[in-house]
Amino acid sequence: MHTTLVISKLLKKMGWCLCKCRPSLSTFSSLLYSKTSSLPFPSTFLPSSSSTTTTPSIKSNIFSSSISSFASSSAVATGTFTWEDVFRISQSAEEEEDNNSSYLHGYFHKVQLCNRGSGKQSEFLPFVIEDQTVGFIHSGFVEHFKSFSDVFINIKDNSNGGSIGECVSLNPMLKTAEERTSAVAYVIKCLGEEHIPGIRNELYPVVSSFGSRVLFSLERAAAPYFGIKAYGIHMNGYVEIDGQKHLWIGKRSNTKQTYPGMLDHLVAGGLPHGIDCKENVVKECEEEAGIPRSISSRAKPVGAVSYMDIDGYRYKRDVLFCYDLKLPENFIPKNEDGEVESFKLIPVRQVAEVIRKTQFFKPNCSLVIIDFLFRHGYISPENFGYLDLLRSLRIGYCS
């Protein structure tokens, strides 16, 4: 079933609907759920007179940086809020009972932000190599390949009379992974930043499922344009103080190309070609938070989340392997690669409130933190929608 349909059904079941027009102002949650970016600031969320100086930053995050940016393929979200905003919201008085029927709405909304546009799946053609579907390419984007018939071919029908229909493949002359990697890289170079912005010169393996043979490797920034599965690791770094768990949260540098200024995990990263998850966690721990191998090697794999997000020509099919690392109380993270502005240690219950009430977090971090909340007992079956939310963390191709 299409993702949007699944989420719409879940939300409908909980008394919500996908709202594209001006919603009721009765609750903060319903406002956040709206996709309209020109809404007035919700009255239930107006700051007290003592904190007026920070109002614009919150407002711009919720409605400008998050909602409008997420809705546009070219826009980049900007987190113009401050840590002060984060802490105020995380500690704001909670009027709702956590077992009332709307308690999980804010989480559902975050899942939805990672799973847009599934109704548009039919606009994409399967990208097939050696009879395995490794991706999906928008029929509009396929037009760019017309001048590159020595690399890409269109298959109108399955010659065996089967049912695969129209799909995109690579020229059968390209037999080895190396030949394919090099030929596709040439096309990507020709298309350039105009068609594939943000080229990083970092290769992702192209596989039909995790652990299967690598058919070729592809520039990371191009992955969504080819709809290939991208794998990553996200690590929740936490500390237990007097029996209460706290999460180390990063705020991305304002100069980051993607999601500048937004909240992030202590450690996260894509899984490039040629490195396994465990080694990647250790490597990213060192680079992103200055965590030495003696500590990072204790990080535990704890599951995975997945999502599929269609946005224009981009079809993201991401699987994030989740890790937990319990850190010593006295450990202070230190970013080594300039990608993080600062870190703060925040009680898990307060992090949960930030996830529920704002869009301060880089969207896919929300999924991994919601997964953490499930596994550590912060969401319970008494919360209406428990099983629906749990299932929604693995929408898409978790394989």
Next chain:
Amino acid sequence: MHTTLVISKLLKKMGWCLCKCRPSLSTFSSLLYSKTSSLPFPSTFLPSSSSTTTTPSIKSNIFSSSISSFASSSAVATGTFTWEDVFRISQSAEEEEDNNSSYLHGYFHKVQLCNRGSGKQSEFLPFVIEDQTVGFIHSGFVEHFKSFSDVFINIKDNSNGGSIGECVSLNPMLKTAEERTSAVAYVIKCLGEEHIPGIRNELYPVVSSFGSRVLFSLERAAAPYFGIKAYGIHMNGYVEIDGQKHLWIGKRSNTKQTYPGMLDHLVAGGLPHGIDCKENVVKECEEEAGIPRSISSRAKPVGAVSYMDIDGYRYKRDVLFCYDLKLPENFIPKNEDGEVESFKLIPVRQVAEVIRKTQFFKPNCSLVIIDFLFRHGYISPENFGYLDLLRSLRIGYCS
């Protein structure tokens, strides 16, 4: 997609096939995966001369109690093995590397044991109340309802010209939950032990999804014959000794009606009408393991597993809410209701080996323990099939 197909595909991908004939004796795993109960004892698992006295018990468990019992609707699995057998297997030398491609096979097999017969879904008719599908009833079982037209009705077509096709419903004269409960109870009483064995006089709520309105209540033993969703709680009780986690494992009483003598969680139970998960955990903790509320109230909800199992006229659609309870090192469980023969504290890695290599555990416990192994880092993305196994823990109707 049908469950069997899904699992078959996963296993095929890993180089396995669903084997109904005499399998190769080359590996212990492939033998365990067979459904044939008349196989010779595997040579790779022959006991040493010093332990011949325990051979019959292991043999009878693996091939008689587990495989043949699980394959028959009337048979009840019997755990005629001893704790000595459990410990020997749990500590047996591990020849396989945990990152080789077959390491997860034993776990996949346990998932399969809980998800049989999905190819037979078409033999069942939807059981619909107030336009909600609450269950599935075998067309053969529906025959029993012919003398009870004041209670059950067959709907051949949707009068609105829709697509629901043939289904079973309750007589529309039965308007309230109480009227339905009482009328269906009457039919179940008339059908008696011959058609619905093991009647317990314990009511389960009938709902379309967890938390939705209870449409009526049904005798627990009848639930699979009506294919209604049954919910339960399973709790992993663990202790941390010198940084190593150990699970408290129960061995069911040999006089238990179901799965006598088999291994079980410290605490588990169905979720009857009128009690929420949290309270049920506290209640079962007291009854099954003598855990006082002061400790059991710390049990954490950590997710859910689900499975669907078709066996003759029975269609089990179970969702188990998983709980973890970290117990004090000096706590010794004590069964209060006579349903547990004894408890043992076993290092998690050894419990994992028992799950992988035997069928000593009550089948659905395996799923919950595999979920524990995922959440606590005992299975890692480097294990081939990681994502497939993770997904397989929520087959069926996890709602």
